[in-house]
Amino acid sequence: MADLGRICLPLALLICVYGIGASIYGVRSGRIEFSDSGRRAVYALAIVLSVAFAVLEIAFLRNDFAFNTVADTSSRTTPTFYRAAAVWSSQEGSLLLWAWLLSLWSSLALFLVRRRMRDIAAYATAILLGFGAFFISLMIFYASPFSTTNPAPAEGVGLDPLLRFPTMMIHPPMLYSGYTLCTIPLAFGMGALLARRVDADWIKAIRRFAFAAWLFLGIGILLGARWSYAELGWGGYWGWDAVENASLMPWLTGTAFLHSLMIQEKRGMLKVWNVSLVLATGTLAIMGTFLVRSGILNSIHAFGGATLGVPFVALIGVLIAGSIYLVVLRREMLRSQHRLDSLLSREAIFLGNNIVLVALCFVIFWGTYFPLISEAFTGTEASVGPPWFDRYTVPLALLLVLLSGIGPVIAWRRATFANARRNFAAPLLSALVTLIVLLAAGVAHKTLAIAMFCCAAFVLGSIGQEFFRGTRARRAMAGEPLPLALVALVRRNRRRYGGYVVHLGIAVLFVGVAASSSFQHAVEQRLSVGSSTHVGKYTVRYVRPTATITPKNDAVHTGSTLNVGAVLDVSKGGRHVATLRPSEGFYDSGEPAQGTVGHLIGGQAVSHISMSAGVTRDVWTAIAPDISTPALQRIITIGNRTLPADQGVVALAVLAREYLKNPPAAQFHFIVSPLVMWIWIGGLIVLGGGLIAIWPTPSAVRRRVTMRSRARAAHGLARA
């Protein structure tokens, strides 16, 4: 089986090399058949890599430990779902996933434009196949997913316990889809510069893929934040980790691009800016991929084994140098056709929004890469923590939310002050009422949170006003009932109203962030059974301990051998609110030297948090139980000395009984965070808005418009 995979990789590389040559020859010579053949090479690449991926997936599902990557990241006791997803938990498997997704999305993009932009598409094909060749070469020469060991080990190491969480398994495919989709606008951008065509048709072609990249990246980032919050034992959803930042940066520049693209589309302006943004977004996506394979990170996100830093640095260098060269070379054709008509216009607001987004990206870039580069050269660990990031990103985020509320109420090209005054009245009132309510609630000292709530209220006011006025206008024109008018309004103006929904979602998300950050109550306390503590307005009582040995045939078995935890009663004002059951799972270390019993629990200990989630607040808790007491350690020692190798679980049963009978005090971490759920709700609203904006127009509403459109356009002129 591995042989088939090993055949696929060099075949895929050959396809890439051929496709690059055929595409470039085809576009330079004008021989369409070679350009088409180059495009079909991408399809062929997708077929071959699908076979390769299937080979690896089958190896995981069949527990074929002859495959080194299977032996390193899976085991017979790993549940089937996690085994299937463990493919991309290793360096080798993740490289294959990246290349496979690149081939699939590239095939789709090139298929959709197969009858248009042949010259741009040919160059884009060559660039996309170049990326494919790069990743396939990494697999062939550095980290093959199909390397084997003979004889095969009887059992694998198993999946990292921290990854045994459903969200975590979907997060990489979403993120990699985002990254690979970012390369498509980059490829078409470079292709447009090479072919000297950076106009309307190019915009129309790449807009959907830029949007799709933005959507998938956003989903991937949100899933990662959810995993961090619900699985890791620190209670947060964003820690300004280098890898988190690396995924956020292309999302920020992608957001800027989607906005400024509209300006280029309508006014022929910002061509240099847009081309630079699309090239930067693709390059940042490659840098994000580089970061976890560079060997310079020590993180759950980092892949161990062979470091691929040097090849990635070379690729990034080529991308940056090539981008700068092309933009400078084509600067004449990138000159703007128009200028800004007015500073009081949607174009001006979009420009401001772009500047803020790029500034955010720059701050995060500086905070992420400068310490890493400094450490690489000086050897001294440098760190830039959350306080540094918060100091610079929070004011920019406030400005961003505010601008997202101003843009919708300003017209394109120019607006008058009288109109602006009228249009800002409701949003300003909304913000003012919010401010008064918050001040009355006695939270004046939380100035940044109040500012964010007021900005979000402004956004809600402006978006609500837009929907109200648009629906009213639609009803006046078409005489439809209210629900139908609303649906028709959105259906006929998907981009506009889909965008408004996205803005709404962002505002809601930031409300959740501001509330959970500024009004959180956190307590760390050691508790004995029966004792209690206060967290904000809540009382948490330690009711009783729990200790279980996880049966291996448990359908949701995560691989832990022993789970020790607690049952907690949460109450408020004497009224029961929730029962929480945090625990810590102890895993097999696979080190026989730790003893028959010791190795069963000597591996990584993973906290399983427990939380009561609600619309107004989350009550979150994690436990660090103490199994190092003399009584418990004696059980382990005696078990190590007396029990045969396969009977260690007997001692664990005794240990569990002893823990339940005489539970020692345990360390608890409690957090009460207001409005956390609105982060996830806001994310879903953003996703919904994005889908509305990107949804294709039904063919039923396409009209024959040539002569009729001319008549309408002329009629309008005559009327004027």
Added chain:
Amino acid sequence: MEIVIALVAGLLLAVVVAVISAPLRDAGRPMSDGEQTQEASQQSREDGYEHAELEAARETKYREIRDAELDLRTGKLSHEDYEAIDSGLRGEALEILDRLEALDGRSGASSEHDKAKPELEG
């Protein structure tokens, strides 16, 4: 097992070659007037690019006209500003339509373009 893998690999290679070579097999090579045909096809491609460009520009212009009307109806534009913007946009739309018609006339494919269905959102 090795035979099965060899068969699968062979089949895969055959599929790859078939997919990639299809355009090359289908392409007819012009005989005596090869250069002239290449010029004509190059011109046709240029016309195709320009046509696609103009169609995309037309769609954008129609969207702008609709956006301006919606801005008026939702109170973001005064009537005076709307009239000025609207007439400008419609003039630009007419220019694009003129260029499209001229291109259609040049390429002699007016009947096909009459049937063209440019996308209009909504």
